[in-house]
Amino acid sequence: MITLKSISKRYEMGSVTVVALHGINLHVDPGEFVVVLGPSGSGKSTLLNMISALDSPTEGTVIVNGQDVTDARQGEKFAFRRHTIGFIFQTFNLFPSLTARENVQFAVDLRRRRNGDSVAEEVLESVGLGPRMDHFPHELSGGEQQRVAIARALATGNPVLLADEPTGELDFRTGVQILELLEAQAQEGKAVLVVTHNREISRIADRVIELGSGEIVSDGPPWEG
């Protein structure tokens, strides 16, 4: 489902070159629940930006769901994301002028599904926001906004689910509920990649990839430790 070959990403900033990723080879099968761990600035968000074609690599190849998106044009990348990727951003990226329900419906509409309304309601219930569907992002707490962003990605029904710190703003109990939802998506055959620095989360994954200064330092089953 996801294949990255020798991916590097560098940012040239005047005389300074920032290496965000270097020599990344990665393959994720459908149905796999993978956690990516790493310190702040180690390249986690950049990795998700490569897989979702939100940003282009400096070197290497990105193939997702059989499609090579490395050099795709903007229009192709937009269509690819719409049909293939469900993304939970680190900064939520909700539309402030839409309610929780409308934010989720917008994502579902993108896939032109007939049952947009009921899907949006179902997913918002599943993240514990049933009573708050018609409230706006500024009327919700930080964790509640994050849960709207999670519901939006789940509602797309897309085969690849990318989550950047999906429980950063949530308490342990609420966080566990969200992880169970993501795990269920993997069991339905989606490829699920969760970026986090919370080691508790890595225990439930099938595989844990550790990033350090832009390189994969380990890749295997979660530590029992």
Next chain:
Amino acid sequence: MITLKSISKRYEMGSVTVVALHGINLHVDPGEFVVVLGPSGSGKSTLLNMISALDSPTEGTVIVNGQDVTDARQGEKFAFRRHTIGFIFQTFNLFPSLTARENVQFAVDLRRRRNGDSVAEEVLESVGLGPRMDHFPHELSGGEQQRVAIARALATGNPVLLADEPTGELDFRTGVQILELLEAQAQEGKAVLVVTHNREISRIADRVIELGSGEIVSDGPPWEG
């Protein structure tokens, strides 16, 4: 330093009333390092908004650093925040068109300190962002942006420091470094209040306040558990 008397905060949303806080009595002395724990939506950010006069209570009184700010006018609240409060927001709130250094200088300039430049540099070094001072927020990772927001609050030198999830985007090691900085501020005599749902953090506090559905459910030394 901080005194809240019978604080309640309600939001009327058509036929629904959301109770964010109810009957909160709280006193924090200078030099105290207090952690506020609680699930998503339990009222943590609302509590900080009351103390910093960013929002007004529905009932009750707010007195900080000897000043009753409950019914203060906008201009008085602005001056109060500028001289009394250092705030680390849950959503960072950096100025996107200013570099990391300029974001911090802006906060220091507000206090009209002569040494604005060197203070900004010192604080950014202390959060590990020395080499990235002249980069813009969109050129930094989530955790790096959070560290700029932390540096900005530290740079004010104000007597009350409020932090909403200061380590939510940081790995454990970077998070510990930040907590040590906040603890050092308390030892210098500032009143420090850190909102989080990370129980590890509560171990290093002097006091842990647990919030549940807008009420204080416990207040005492950290659990040894």
